[in-house]
Amino acid sequence: xxxxxxxxxxxxxxxxxxxxxxxxxxxxxxxxxxxxxxxxxxxxxxxxxxxxxxxxxxxxxxxxxxxxxxxxxxxxxxxxxxxxxxxxxxxxxxxxxxxxxxxxxxxxxxxxxxxxxxxxxxxxxxxxxxxxxxxxxxxxxxxxxxxxxxxxxxxxxxxxxxxxxxxxxxxxxxxxxxxxxxxxxxxxxxxxxxxxxxxxxxxxxxxxxxxxxxxxxxxxxxxxxxxxxxxxxxxxxxxxxxxxxxxxxxxxxxxxxxxxxxxxxxxxxxxxxxxxxxxxxxxxxxxxxxxxxxxxxxxxxxxxxxxxxxxxxxxxxxxxxxxxxxxxxxxxxxxxxxxxxxxxxxxxxxxxxxxxxxxxxxxxxxxxxxxxxxxxxxxxxxxxxxxxxxxxxxxxxxxxxxxxxxxxxxxxxxxxxxxxxxxxxxxxxxxxxxxxxxxxxxxxxxxxxxxxxxxxxxxxxxxxxxxxxxxxxxxxxxxxxxxxxxxxxxxxxxxxxxxxxxxxxxxxxxxx
Numbered sequence: 001x002x003x004x005x006x007x008x009x010x011x012x013x014x015x016x017x018x019x020x021x022x023x024x025x026x027x028x029x030x031x032x033x034x035x036x037x038x039x040x041x042x043x044x045x046x047x048x049x050x051x052x053x054x055x056x057x058x059x060x061x062x063x064x065x066x067x068x069x070x071x072x073x074x075x076x077x078x079x080x081x082x083x084x085x086x087x088x089x090x091x092x093x094x095x096x097x098x099x100x101x102x103x104x105x106x107x108x109x110x111x112x113x114x115x116x117x118x119x120x121x122x123x124x125x126x127x128x129x130x131x132x133x134x135x136x137x138x139x140x141x142x143x144x145x146x147x148x149x150x151x152x153x154x155x156x157x158x159x160x161x162x163x164x165x166x167x168x169x170x171x172x173x174x175x176x177x178x179x180x181x182x183x184x185x186x187x188x189x190x191x192x193x194x195x196x197x198x199x200x201x202x203x204x205x206x207x208x209x210x211x212x213x214x215x216x217x218x219x220x221x222x223x224x225x226x227x228x229x230x231x232x233x234x235x236x237x238x239x240x241x242x243x244x245x246x247x248x249x250x251x252x253x254x255x256x257x258x259x260x261x262x263x264x265x266x267x268x269x270x271x272x273x274x275x276x277x278x279x280x281x282x283x284x285x286x287x288x289x290x291x292x293x294x295x296x297x298x299x300x301x302x303x304x305x306x307x308x309x310x311x312x313x314x315x316x317x318x319x320x321x322x323x324x325x326x327x328x329x330x331x332x333x334x335x336x337x338x339x340x341x342x343x344x345x346x347x348x349x350x351x352x353x354x355x356x357x358x359x360x361x362x363x364x365x366x367x368x369x370x371x372x373x374x375x376x377x378x379x380x381x382x383x384x385x386x387x388x389x390x391x392x393x394x395x396x397x398x399x400x401x402x403x404x405x406x407x408x409x410x411x412x413x414x415x416x417x418x419x420x421x422x423x424x425x426x427x428x429x430x431x432x433x434x435x436x437x438x439x440x441x442x443x444x445x446x447x448x449x450x451x452x453x454x455x456x457x458x459x460x461x462x463x464x465x466x467x468x469x470x471x472x473x474x475x476x477x478x479x480x481x482x483x484x485x486x487x488x489x490x491x492x493x494x495x496x497x498x499x500x501x502x503x504x505x506x507x508x509x510x511x512x
C-alpha cells in the first residue's frame with residue numbers, strides 16, 4: 001500500500017465503522033500518553049496523511065485512545081496498528097518493535113484492574129518508503145462488552161531487535177471484536193487428581209490419548225502413572241481407561257509419541273525414581289502397550305520428544321538435557337533408530353548452553369528433500385526457537401523467531417504435505433489461550449522472523465503451570481489438540497478438534 005492509498009486510512013474511523021467487525025482510530029483520535037511523539041502530516045504529492053511520528057532513538061514514546069463501546073457478544077478483541085515510513089533507507093534489512101497496553105474501564109473497579117502489557121512484536125520493514133504495514137500486537141484480549149477499552153501503542157527503540165533508527169509513522173489503530181469462535185473442548189479424563197501432559201496420536205481413524213496422573217505438578221512420585229483412552233468419534237466419547245505404566249518405585253510421565261514404520265503408535269515414557277529411564281512402548285490399538293526399548297544413553301535427557309521418520313535415516317526424535325539453572329550446563333540433540341525403534345543412537349547437537357539459549361520440548365517435522373524444521377520452547381523468553389536442518393539431521397541451525405505470545409509454551413507442529421502448510425500450536429500459559437499459526441513451510445524455513453500473528457482456537461485455565469502442553473495429531477482434514485487444564489491438585493485432559501487450515505489461512509512467512 002502506497003501513501004496515496006493511505007488517504008482512505010486517514011478517514012479510518014468512518015471507513016472501519018462501515019465494516020461491521022472492525023473499529024478504527026485514526027491518528028487524530030489518539031493523544032500523547034508518554035514522552036513527546038509528534039502528530040505530523042506525512043505527504044507525497046497531493047496526499048497528506050496525519051500520523052504520529054515515533055522515534056527510532058528515543059525510548060518511552062507512546063500514544064493512546066479509547067474505544068467507547070464494544071458490540072454485545074464480544075468476548076475479546078484483536079488489536080492491530082497501521083504504520084509507515086518516509087525515510088529513504090527503509091528496507092526489509094531493518095526491523096522495528098511495538099507493543100500494546102490495554103485496559104478496560106469497568107464500573108465498580110479501578111481502570112488499572114485489567115491492565116495488560118503485550119509482548120514486544122518485531123517485524124521487518126517494507127521494501128521501500130511510503131508503504132504501509134498492518135501489525136497485529138494482540139490477537140485475543142478478553143473484554144467486558146459494555147466497558148470502554150483503553151489502548152496505548154508504544155514503539156520500543158530500546159529493544160535490540162528494533163534496528164531501524166529513523167522515525168516511523170503510526171497511521172491508525174484497528175480493534176476487531178472477537179466473538180466466541182470455537183467449540184468447547186471434549187473431556188478425555190477429569191477424575192480427581194493431576195491429569196496432565198497428554199500425548200495424542202492417530203492410529204488410522206482412531207484417536208489415542210495417553211496421559212499421566214499423580215497428586216500434583218511433580219514428576220517423581222510413585223503414584224504418578226500413565227494411562228490411555230481411545231476414541232473413534234473425534235474425541236466426543238472415550239473408551240475406559242487402561243494402564244500403560246504404573247511402577248510404584250517410579251513416577252512415570254508421557255514425553256513423546258509417534259508412529260513406527262508399520263503405522264503402530266510409539267510412546268516415550270520418562271521413568272523417574274532413584275534412577276532415570278526413558279522407556280519406549282509400542283501399540284497397535286491404543287489399548288495394549290508393549291515395552292520395546294529402554295536405551296542406555298551417555299547423556300541423560302530431561303525428555304525425548306515426538307518421533308518422526310526421516311528417509312534413509314530411520315526414526316528420529318529430539319531430546320534436551322539440563323537442570324533449568326542459569327549455568328551453561330544445558331544441551332540438546334537427537335536420537336535415531338534404524339531398526340524401527342528397537343535400538344537408538346544418541347547425538348549431541350549443542351552443549352554448554354545457558355538457559356536463555358536452551359531449546360526445550362521441541363516439536364519437529366520432516367518437510368522432504370532432507371529438510372527438517374523444529375520449533376522449541378524457551379524457558380526464559382523472549383521468543384520460541386526455530387531449528388532447521390537441510391541434510392536429514394546431520395547439521396542444524398538454530399535461531400530465534402518472532403513468536404513472543406508465550407510463557408512456558410510447548411509447541412506442537414503439524415505439516416500437511418498436500419498443501420505445504422505448517423501449523424504451529426502452543427498454549428499461552430497464564431492467559432489460558434491456545435494459539436495457532438499457519439505458514440507455508442518452505443517459505444518460513446529460512447525466515448524464522450516471518451511467522452504471522454497467532455489466532456486463538458481454544459481456551460482453558462489461566463493458571464501459570466496447571467494448564468498447557470499441547471500435543472497434536474490429525475485424521476484426514478481434522479486436527480486434534482490435546483492439552484490439560486485446571487488448578488493443582490485437580491486438572492483435566494481435554495481435546496479440541498479443528499478443521500485443517502486451507503491455503504487462504506496461511507501467510508507466506510517471507511520478510512517483505
